[in-house]
Amino acid sequence: MTTRTGDGTGAFIGAIADAGERVTLPRRAVARMVAAHDGHFTAAQLMDDAAAAGEPIGRATIFRALDLFTSLGLVERVDLPDGNHAFVACEAVHHHHAICTSCGRSTDIDDGALGEALAALGRQAGFRVMAHRLEVFGLCADCGASKS
Amino acid sequence: MTTRTGDGTGAFIGAIADAGERVTLPRRAVARMVAAHDGHFTAAQLMDDAAAAGEPIGRATIFRALDLFTSLGLVERVDLPDGNHAFVACEAVHHHHAICTSCGRSTDIDDGALGEALAALGRQAGFRVMAHRLEVFGLCADCGASKS
DNA sequence: GTAGATGCAAAACCTTTGCATTTTG
DNA sequence: CAAAATGCAAAGGTTTTGCATCTAC
DSSP states (O other), rough: OOOOTTHHHHHHHHHHHHHOOOHHHHHHHHHHHHHSSSSSSHHHHHHHHHHHTTOOOHHHHHHHHHHHHOOOOOOSEEEETSSEEEEEEOSOOEEEEEEEEETOOOEEEETTHHHHHHHHHHHHOHHHHEEEEEEEEEHHHHHHHTTT | OOOOOOOHHHHHHHHHHTOOOOHHHHHHHHHHHHHOOSOOBBBHHHHHHHTTTTTTOHHHHHHHHHHHHHHHTTTTEEEEETOEEEEEOOOOOOOOOETTTTTOOOEEOOTHHHHHHHHHHHHHHOOHHHHHHHHEEEEHHHHHHOOO
């Protein structure tokens, strides 16, 4: 890892460089926009953001950058309740997302008891768990409070 | 973990009727095909199945039936690791799926310790959990055994 | 008999790909 | 300077929609 500035963007740039990938202008822009979102976002949304920021980026580039970030573990793909695809920024360590259905912000939650539950599954069913994904939907503290 | 062999079709038909929806021939066919799968399946797959069974069903009908089944809680949409959409048949009771990446079969797993973990999240972060989805990927007992 | 479902085909969508041009290291 | 990334636009695949016809109740 290299630089790690406060806005989270630095971590992205550092990770890209560390992976031996080129740190290009579009990738910096995408990293900045991803870091700016504190909730989930779609590829289309990022394109709009870029355009709005006066720095339009091609669809292909957005998707390629997102692919790169995903392979580096910087973002993760999630499937919203409505069936749409979206992405969320995430830390390298394993965790899950609690997504607010009202404001769209996501909170990271750690494995907690889940790890044990999965281990139990392995023992009971002979299932060898290779990966798992947990998505939690609901109202965050703010939205829950304002909506009674 | 539940067994889904034989004709879970009856349950589908019953649920459709109970919901006041019409029990049509295409819906019966889709229900039968869904029940026949013990793993996840895609909309396209069902169309192929129908065609292969000598009872072709239009794409639109497949999707509409799948929508209906989803709203009735008979099937659930899942997002595979490769980003594709698929569906899995499910019991009305809450549970999750352990999907084998080798043979594609899915095993139902119950909440287990997960419920408590989520309750803890609610207490700690003030997050009001409305829904959650857990997808586990790995090798089932059979595939795990045959692959070392 | 009537509301609702079906099927077809076209439209909408989202994501990926090819290739010439530009940028990075 | 060479290798890799970008952008455009077109291709590819999937899901949705409109409308006439047919079916379940």
